Amino acid sequence: MKPSFSLRLRVFNLNCWGIPYLSKHRADRMKRLGDFLNAESFDLALLEEVWSEQDFQDLRQKLSPTYPAAHYFRSGIIGSGLCVFSKHPIQEFTQHVYSLNGYPYMIHHGDWFSGKAVGLLVLHLSGLVLNAYVTHLHAEYNRQKDIYLAHRVAQAWELAHFIHHTSKKADVILLCGDLNLHPKDLGYRLLKEWTGLHDAYLETQDFKGSEEGCTMVPQNCYVNQQELEPFRCGIRIDYVLYKAVSGFYISCKTLKTTTGHDPHSGFPLSDHEALMATLCVKHRPPQQNPSSTNGPTERSPLISVLREAWTELDLAVAQARWWATFAGYVIGLGLLLLALLCALVAGGEVREVAILLWTPSVGLVLGAGAVYLFHIQEVKGLCRARAELYHVLGRAREAQDLGPESQPALLLGHQEGNRAEDQ
Amino acid sequence: MKPSFSLRLRVFNLNCWGIPYLSKHRADRMKRLGDFLNAESFDLALLEEVWSEQDFQDLRQKLSPTYPAAHYFRSGIIGSGLCVFSKHPIQEFTQHVYSLNGYPYMIHHGDWFSGKAVGLLVLHLSGLVLNAYVTHLHAEYNRQKDIYLAHRVAQAWELAHFIHHTSKKADVILLCGDLNLHPKDLGYRLLKEWTGLHDAYLETQDFKGSEEGCTMVPQNCYVNQQELEPFRCGIRIDYVLYKAVSGFYISCKTLKTTTGHDPHSGFPLSDHEALMATLCVKHRPPQQNPSSTNGPTERSPLISVLREAWTELDLAVAQARWWATFAGYVIGLGLLLLALLCALVAGGEVREVAILLWTPSVGLVLGAGAVYLFHIQEVKGLCRARAELYHVLGRAREAQDLGPESQPALLLGHQEGNRAEDQ
Numbered sequence: 019m020k021p022s023f024s025l026r027l028r029v030f031n032l033n034c035w036g037i038p039y040l041s042k043h044r045a046d047r048m049k050r051l052g053d054f055l056n057a058e059s060f061d062l063a064l065l066e067e068v069w070s071e072q073d074f075q076d077l078r079q080k081l082s083p084t085y086p087a088a089h090y091f092r093s094g095i096i097g098s099g100l101c102v103f104s105k106h107p108i109q110e111f112t113q114h115v116y117s118l119n120g121y122p123y124m125i126h127h128g129d130w131f132s133g134k135a136v137g138l139l140v141l142h143l144s145g146l147v148l149n150a151y152v153t154h155l156h157a158e159y160n161r162q163k164d165i166y167l168a169h170r171v172a173q174a175w176e177l178a179h180f181i182h183h184t185s186k187k188a189d190v191i192l193l194c195g196d197l198n199l200h201p202k203d204l205g206y207r208l209l210k211e212w213t214g215l216h217d218a219y220l221e222t223q224d225f226k227g228s229e230e231g232c233t234m235v236p237q238n239c240y241v242n243q244q245e246l247e248p249f250r251c252g253i254r255i256d257y258v259l260y261k262a263v264s265g266f267y268i269s270c271k272t273l274k275t276t277t278g279h280d281p282h283s284g285f286p287l288s289d290h291e292a293l294m295a296t297l298c299v300k301h302r303p304p305q306q307n308p309s310s311t312n313g314p315t316e317r318s319p320l321i322s323v324l325r326e327a328w329t330e331l332d333l334a335v336a337q338a339r340w341w342a343t344f345a346g347y348v349i350g351l352g353l354l355l356l357a358l359l360c361a362l363v364a365g366g367e368v369r370e371v372a373i374l375l376w377t378p379s380v381g382l383v384l385g386a387g388a389v390y391l392f393h394i395q396e397v398k399g400l401c402r403a404r405a406e407l408y409h410v411l412g413r414a415r416e417a418q419d420l421g422p423e424s425q426p427a428l429l430l431g432h433q434e435g436n437r438a439e440d441q
Numbered sequence: 442m443k444p445s446f447s448l449r450l451r452v453f454n455l456n457c458w459g460i461p462y463l464s465k466h467r468a469d470r471m472k473r474l475g476d477f478l479n480a481e482s483f484d485l486a487l488l489e490e491v492w493s494e495q496d497f498q499d500l501r502q503k504l505s506p507t508y509p510a511a512h513y514f515r516s517g518i519i520g521s522g523l524c525v526f527s528k529h530p531i532q533e534f535t536q537h538v539y540s541l542n543g544y545p546y547m548i549h550h551g552d553w554f555s556g557k558a559v560g561l562l563v564l565h566l567s568g569l570v571l572n573a574y575v576t577h578l579h580a581e582y583n584r585q586k587d588i589y590l591a592h593r594v595a596q597a598w599e600l601a602h603f604i605h606h607t608s609k610k611a612d613v614i615l616l617c618g619d620l621n622l623h624p625k626d627l628g629y630r631l632l633k634e635w636t637g638l639h640d641a642y643l644e645t646q647d648f649k650g651s652e653e654g655c656t657m658v659p660q661n662c663y664v665n666q667q668e669l670e671p672f673r674c675g676i677r678i679d680y681v682l683y684k685a686v687s688g689f690y691i692s693c694k695t696l697k698t699t700t701g702h703d704p705h706s707g708f709p710l711s712d713h714e715a716l717m718a719t720l721c722v723k724h725r726p727p728q729q730n731p732s733s734t735n736g737p738t739e740r741s742p743l744i745s746v747l748r749e750a751w752t753e754l755d756l757a758v759a760q761a762r763w764w765a766t767f768a769g770y771v772i773g774l775g776l777l778l779l780a781l782l783c784a785l786v787a788g789g790e791v792r793e794v795a796i797l798l799w800t801p802s803v804g805l806v807l808g809a810g811a812v813y814l815f816h817i818q819e820v821k822g823l824c825r826a827r828a829e830l831y832h833v834l835g836r837a838r839e840a841q842d843l844g845p846e847s848q849p850a851l852l853l854g855h856q857e858g859n860r861a862e863d864q
Contacts, residue, residue: 092821092828093540095814111832112606113825117516117538131814133821138606183535183561187609370793377800384807391518391554398515398556405515406535413532 025144025299026271030055030063031194031258033154033233033290035240036099038070042240043285048073051287052080055103059084060294062141063103064152064194067288069132074101091152094119094133100152100195102139110140114180117399118169120156122392129156129166136177136195138184146266146299149188153177153195155205161248168334170198171327172403174205178212179406189266190299191215193259196233196290201254208327210259211320212410218258218270218295227275228252233291237278240289258295267302270295321418324411331404338396345390352383448567448722449694453478453486454617454681456577456656456713458663459522461493465663466708471496474710475503478526482507483717485564486526487575487617490711492555497524514575517542517556523575523618525562533563537603540822541592543579545815552579552589559600559618561607569689569722572611576600576618578628584671591757593621594750595826597628601635602829612689613722614638616682619656619713624677631750633682634743635833641681641693641718650698653677656714660701663712681718690725693718744841747834754827761819768813775806 034051035041055063055077063085068074074090081088085103092098093115102108113135120129136153155173156166164170174197185191193215199206201217209215219231228235232252236243246252262268274294279286356379362372458464459471478486478500486508491497497513504511508526515521516538525531536558543552559576578596579589587593597620608614616638622629624640632638642654651658655675659666669675685691697717702709779802785795 089828092825094821095818097821108832109836110606112602112829114537115540133818179535183533183607186607370796373793373796377803380800380804395518395556398517398520402515402536405512409531409534 023144023301025146027062027143027148027192027297027299028058028060029192029194029258029295029297030058030060030292031065031152031256031294032063032288032292033066033196033256034068034073035288035290036068036070036073041289044073047285047287048077050285052077054287055081056084058294059105061105061143062139062150062192064150065101065103066152066154066196067099068101069096069099071097077101077103089137089139091135091137093135094131096128096132098133098135098137099154100135100137102137102150102152104139104141106141106143108139109142111138112184113137114176116155116173116176117402118172118396120166120169123389127157127159134173136180138180140188146189147187148190148192149181149185151177151181151191151193151195153193153197155196155198158198167204168330168337168400171205171208171330172334172400174199174209175212175327175403175407178209181213181215185263189264190262190268191260192297194257194293196256198255204323204326204330207319207323211323213259213261215259215261216268216270218260218273218293218297219254222270222273222295224272225274227273228277228291230254231273231275233275233293234289235278235291238286238289238291239278240286241278256290256293258293260297262299262302265302267300269298269300271298272296318418321411321414324407324414328404328407328411331400331407335397335400335404338393338400342390342393342397345386345393348386349383349390352379352386355379356383446567446724448569450485450566450571450615450720450722451481451483452615452617452681452718452720453481453483453715454488454575454679454718455486455711455715456489456619456679457491457496458711458713459491459493459496464712467496470708470710471500473708475500477710478504479507481717482528484528484566485562485573485615487573488524488526489575489577489619490522491524492519492522494520500524500526512560512562514558514560516558517554519551519555521556521558521560522577523558523560525560525573525575527562527564529564529566531562532565534561535607536560537599539578539596539599540825541595541819543589543592546812550580550582557596559603561603563611569612570610571613571615572604572608574600574604574614574616574618576616576620578619578621581621590627591753591760591823594628594631594753595757595823597622597632598635598750598826598830601632604636604638608686612687613685613691614683615720617680617716619679621678627746627749627753630742630746634746636682636684638682638684639691639693641683641696641716641720642677645693645696645718647695648697650696651675651700651714654696654698656698656716657712658701658714661709661712661714662701663709664701679713679716681716683720685722685725688725690723692721692723694721695719741841744834744837747830747837751827751830751834754823754830758820758823758827761816761823765813765816765820768809768816771809772806772813775802775809778802779806 036044036048071090078088081103085105087104087108089102089108089111091100091113093113115133115135119134120127122130134154134156136151139150141148141150156170158164181191197206229251232254233256234241234246235252236246260268275291276286359372359375359379363369457474459467494513501511504526508528510527510531512525512531512534514523514536516536538556538558542557543550545553557577557579559574562573564571564573579593581587604614620629642648652674655677656679657664657669658675659669683691698714699709782795782798782802786792
């Protein structure tokens with residue numbers, strides 16, 4: 019590869035709000051999205067909330083001349099909603115489904131049924147290995163009393179960990195998606211600190227779009243205005259994040275967002291705003307210090323955010339255990355009630371009432387049984403994330419104690435970082 | 442690293458058969474296992490079916506002087522049963538839970554509740570990066586009519602894919618575990634062909650142990666003799682697999698198995714036999730052709746096994762769809778019955794019978810609903826694996842058409858494999 023090597027990468031991201039029968043003007047919006055993507059001819063278009071596989075197939079057909087490669091990530095009962103269209107051949111793809119994703123009995127929220135995931139594409143562009151990730155984390159329904167906070171933190175951790183373990187030979191890492199995290203939220207900080215990813219909005223040389231880079235804005239006619247009331251100019255929850263490793267340098271030349279309208283006609287493409295980034299990848303001259311893109315060098319923010327996440331997960335473990343115990347008591351109560359009803363029926367007393375109460379009692383036992391099993395599984399998932407966090411926290415502290423020289427080797431798993439006790 | 446570099450690695454693997462209340466002499470066997478591991482002082486001990494976390498904690502306490510590092514992989518409702526004890530510090534760990542793992546309504550088999558997974562440990566040994574994987578795939582209850590075949594094939598594929606994506610910077614890859622696959626089974630061939638892993642039993646210079654390397658033998662008093670009847674000397678379903686990448690060479694100096702008895706006293710440690718391998722990692726001289734360990738070079742067996750797996754998954758998709766449709770019809774029937782019962786109760790006819798039938802009808806609708814949702818999820822999981830297989834199959838064919846020079850680059854995602862159309 020020549021030292022003058024330079025690669026321009028145009029990326030598009032949108033949460034499409036494509037819920038069949040529920041999302042307004044879905045067919046029309048999908049049609050206009052297809053026209054727009056064809057006209058713009060991005061290198062990569064990463065989409066979330068394409069819940070209907072038929073919508074993906076229609077888009078695929080329409081986009082195939084411009085984007086010959088495409089993939090739909092299947093998971094859960096409804097699907098992950100994630101898909102990608104690429105101008106370049108996809109070398110490899112895989113996905114990771116988050117182990118925690120809300121509660122099955124919160125049917126009106128529906129996240130549990132969707133099988134939220136992170137999808138990975140590996141592309142080879144002019145000899146450069148690009149790992150592109152697309153994801154969608156659990157929605158936030160009530161910021162004041164967010165019962166999904168720990169699940170979202172665990173998802174952000176799994177996302178960061180998945181990127182960490184699958185990108186070790188990548189030259190450039192790109193993450194797009196709807197994180198359902200505000201820029202100051204724990205999950206966002208955890209993800210950025212552990213992966214060393216840069217936020218296109220904060221780093222770009224040229225930004226055009228909505229105020230403060232918001233991706234849900236009150237100007238958008240599909241947005242629930244009441245939900246956005248506490249946020250004057252909207253919220254920023256969709257992101258383009260990137261980093262370069264191993265001798266490359268990446269920068270964001272331009273970042274655009276839509277501003278509550280279709281870029282051409284009046285109506286917006288979705289209730290979220292689209293992100294359009296132009297990234298530039300260059301060879302890093304050997305004298306340049308690669309630490310800024312090669313991983314986090316300042317450890318204390320990482321330690322502090324890991325500690326914060328650990329505390330959050332620890333609280334959630336206690337709460338999940340409480341729910342499992344509570345469900346256990348309800349099962350016991352239900353079984354007692356069933357025994358009582360059997361005795362009443364056998365004794366011939368208030369027979370009809372006893373028979374009438376049979377159904378809700380069986381339902382109670384079965385329902386509580388399902389809730390018990392679910393929360394036992396939740397405890398396992400939270401404990402898993404907590405153990406991984408704890409391990410990384412230990413290693414981050416160790417790295418801090420050893421001083422700056424040993425940090426990248428210890429934390430980023432570099433081959434050079436062999437230590438005496440490994441013998 | 443010196444060219445004379447040489448590393449000896451002693452590895453232990455055992456499916457411990459540690460089901461609380463069900464497995465015979467569990468406490469005694471766990472105690473003796475701990476004593477044995479302490480006495481032998483392996484580099485790594487990888488265990489499966491340690492279903493009770495308390496058993497792991499007891500072992501951890503006992504083994505901590507010899508194996509200071511340990512990890513228990515939590516997942517599902519019961520757990521993955523996987524754990525590891527290491528003489529060397531664990532740099533990193535993570536896990537992947539298989540998306541398909543049997544059926545929740547097959548309660549007597551119980552695999553669905555266990556959350557079968559693959560665990561990954563990253564170790565740094567004398568400057569060498571070792572990725573050690575431990576796994577346990579879905580059990581085979583009836584070889585003649587194996588309803589879990591497609592799930593096990595999908596698990597083998599996910600395992601191979603997980604290793605492929607997480608080991609790109611590893612020098613040595615080690616996989617131990619109970620694969621529940623015979624050496625000629627599709628899943629085993631798929632795993633070996635796609636990852637390029639070598640089987641310690643087939644490659645070792647010195648084997649001592651049970652006939653044909655079997656890991657479930659009729660001599661073991663805990664084994665169900667009836668199940669082993671068709672196999673004279675037993676079955677080989679537990680494995681030590683390995684490969685070296687990037688300038689290293691790995692060989693298996695010795696492989697031992699137990700032979701239905703504890704290595705010291707009479708009673709066996711489990712219903713499975715333990716595997717004990719001594720591996721030797723050396724620097725590969727630059728003139729040596731690395732192709733034999735650097736990935737599969739002979740593509741046609743890969744293409745053939747990928748095609749076979751694709752066909753198996755395709756059949757399973759059709760079957761899962763059939764079950765979902767069937768469950769859909771049962772839901773309809775149940776709802777019809779409920780409406781009829783309501784009408785009977787309202788009309789005052791055979792009131793008591795109608796009320797009595799209310800519970801089973803509600804149960805029918807809810808049960809069929811759960812089965813419907815489960816099989817819809819199964820379809821998604823099978824389609825996901827099928828799509829990944831199809832993609833790799835396409836690339837393998839492409840590589841075969843292009844000739845041997847382009848094969849490693851195309852298939853193993855090497856950085857050098859950039860192609861003109863990637864521009």
